[in-house]
Amino acid sequence: MLYRQVYEYVVNQIERGDWNAGEKLPSVRQLALELDVNRLTVFKAYQHLKQEGKVEVKEKSGYYVASRHKPQVESDDSERHWKNKLSEIQRKPAIYQFSTAIIDPNLLPNLFLSDYVKQVFDIYPKLMGTYSTAQGDEELREHLSRYMVRKHRLQLTASELLITSGAQQAIDLIARTYIRPMDAIMVERPTYSAALDVFRAYGARFFAVDITPEGYDLEKVEQVMKQHRPRFFYMNPTFHNPTGYTVPSAQRKQLVELAERYRCLLIEDDAFNDMYFDQPPPPPLFSYDTEGWVVYIRSFCKYVAPGLRICAVMGRKSVIQPLISSKSLADNGTPLVNQKIFLHYFESDRMQQHLKKLRIALQIRRDIMEEELIQAQAPDWQWVSPKGGLYLWIKLPDGFPVTPYLDECLRQSVSFIPGTICDPMNAIDDRIRLCFSFVNESQLREGVRRLVTIARHF
Ligand SMILES: Cc1ncc(COP(=O)(O)O)c(C=O)c1O
The missing domain is CATH 3.90.1150.10 (Aspartate Aminotransferase, domain 1)
Structure with missing residues (x-):
C-alpha cells in the first residue's frame, strides 16, 4: 500500500497548488530518493495518476501535472x-x-463543577480579563506534576508539563512538530482513528504493529524502528481504543529501552488510565523514561468534564519545549477559566x-x-x-x-x-x-x- 501514500502525496501537492498544471513533476528517481522509497513504488503511483488523468507523460521528457488540472482547494476531493x-x-x-x-x-460531576465556576470567579476576580501562558496555568501545572509524582512515582516538574485543549490538540501539535510529508511513523493496528486522520493530513507514512491482548510483538517493533527509523511510535497502551487491551507491564520498560536505542519517540496517549474496573493498570511507559524519549498525553476530558477540554502533555525539556512553541502558534494557550475550574475541582475530595x-x-x-x-x-x-x-x-x-x-x-x-x-x-x-x-x-x-x-x- 506504500504506492498509495506516494499517490496521496502527489495529489496533495497538486491540489494545494504547490505543483501547477503543466509543470514538470520530479523524475521517478528524484522522488524515490526524496521520499526514501523504492523507484517502483513511485512508478506505480505515477501510473495510477496517469490513468486518472491527473498527470500526463511526455515522451523522453517525463511526467507533468495534467494541463487541465486546476488546484481544487475547496473540492470534496481535497477535503479527504x-x-x-x-x-x-x-x-x-x-x-x-x-x-x-x-x-x-x-x-459526570456537572452540578459540582458549577459550584467551582462561582468559586474561581471569587478567588480570581480578573480571570476573564487574563490570558493563560501558552504552556498553561502555573498553579495547575504545579498541582498536576505533584499528582503525577505521587500517583506514578515518576520524576516530573511543572516546567515539564504543557496544558492543551484535549488530547486531540496534543496529537495535532505533535504531528505538526514532528512530521514532514512522507515521514515514517509507527502506529498500532488498530488504533484511534482520529489520530490516524491527523497524521495522514500531515503526510505521514504508516508502519503498523498489531496490538493484541498480550501487547506487541517486540521483535516486529524493533525491526520497524531499525529498518524505517520512524519519527515516533504513537501508542495507546492502556485500555486501548478501540480494543480495550492493555500492554503488559513487562513490555513497558523494554519499549522505552527500544525507543532509546533507536532514537524513536514514544507518544503515549493515556486517555483512559483512571477508568479501570478491578485493578489499576500497570505504570505508564513514561514512568520508565529518563532520557526524554516518551511524550505522555494524559487527557482529563473523558471522565471529568469534556466541555473544559483539559489535557496535560508531559515530557523532558527537549520534547516539551518545541511543543510549547507549536501550542503558542496554534492558540497561545488553553482558556484560563477552564484551567482554574478544572484545578479547583480536581484537587477536591469530590474528584x-x-x-x-x-x-x-x-x-x-x-x-x-x-x-x-x-x-x-x-x-x-x-x-x-x-x-x-x-x-x-x-x-x-x-x-x-x-x-x-x-x-x-x-x-x-x-x-x-x-x-x-x-x-x-x-x-x-x-x-x-x-x-x-x-x-x-x-x-x-x-x-x-x-x-x-x-x-x-x-
Ligand atoms: C485514544 C484517544 N486519544 C485521544 C482522544 C481525544 O480525547 P480528547 O477529548 O482529550 O481530545 C480520544 C477520544 O476518544 C481517544 O480515544
Whole structure:
C-alpha cells in the first residue's frame, strides 16, 4: 500500500497548488530518493495518476501535472486529506449511540463543577480579563506534576508539563512538530482513528504493529524502528481504543529501552488510565523514561468534564519545549477559566469520590452489554472482556458485510464504529467497536437487542 501514500502525496501537492498544471513533476528517481522509497513504488503511483488523468507523460521528457488540472482547494476531493472519519459517523443521529466515545453526562460531576465556576470567579476576580501562558496555568501545572509524582512515582516538574485543549490538540501539535510529508511513523493496528486522520493530513507514512491482548510483538517493533527509523511510535497502551487491551507491564520498560536505542519517540496517549474496573493498570511507559524519549498525553476530558477540554502533555525539556512553541502558534494557550475550574475541582475530595462511583457505573454498563450480547445469542460474535475503558471490540464472522450492516443500523437508529477506520491499512473489515458508556442502562439493553436482530438479516 506504500504506492498509495506516494499517490496521496502527489495529489496533495497538486491540489494545494504547490505543483501547477503543466509543470514538470520530479523524475521517478528524484522522488524515490526524496521520499526514501523504492523507484517502483513511485512508478506505480505515477501510473495510477496517469490513468486518472491527473498527470500526463511526455515522451523522453517525463511526467507533468495534467494541463487541465486546476488546484481544487475547496473540492470534496481535497477535503479527504482533512477528514475526521470518526466524527462523521458520530454526527449521525441515533438513539442507541454505541459509536460515541463519551461518558453519559449523567455520570459526570456537572452540578459540582458549577459550584467551582462561582468559586474561581471569587478567588480570581480578573480571570476573564487574563490570558493563560501558552504552556498553561502555573498553579495547575504545579498541582498536576505533584499528582503525577505521587500517583506514578515518576520524576516530573511543572516546567515539564504543557496544558492543551484535549488530547486531540496534543496529537495535532505533535504531528505538526514532528512530521514532514512522507515521514515514517509507527502506529498500532488498530488504533484511534482520529489520530490516524491527523497524521495522514500531515503526510505521514504508516508502519503498523498489531496490538493484541498480550501487547506487541517486540521483535516486529524493533525491526520497524531499525529498518524505517520512524519519527515516533504513537501508542495507546492502556485500555486501548478501540480494543480495550492493555500492554503488559513487562513490555513497558523494554519499549522505552527500544525507543532509546533507536532514537524513536514514544507518544503515549493515556486517555483512559483512571477508568479501570478491578485493578489499576500497570505504570505508564513514561514512568520508565529518563532520557526524554516518551511524550505522555494524559487527557482529563473523558471522565471529568469534556466541555473544559483539559489535557496535560508531559515530557523532558527537549520534547516539551518545541511543543510549547507549536501550542503558542496554534492558540497561545488553553482558556484560563477552564484551567482554574478544572484545578479547583480536581484537587477536591469530590474528584476521587466521583472516580470511584464512575468506575462502578462503567463496569455495570460493560456487564450489561456483554450479558445482552450473550442472551441475544449474537451469531459467532467474539470479544475479549475489557478490564477498563469504554468499548467492546467485536470480531464478527468472516466475510460479514459491515458497511451495509452499519447503513441499516443507522437507519434503525443504532450506531457503532466499523473496524476499517481504525486500521492504518483500511483492511480490518470483520470488526466493530461498541461503546457502552454513553447510553443509559435500558437503552443499552434495547440497543444491543436491536443490533443483533439486524445482524441476523445479513
Ligand atoms: C485514544 C484517544 N486519544 C485521544 C482522544 C481525544 O480525547 P480528547 O477529548 O482529550 O481530545 C480520544 C477520544 O476518544 C481517544 O480515544
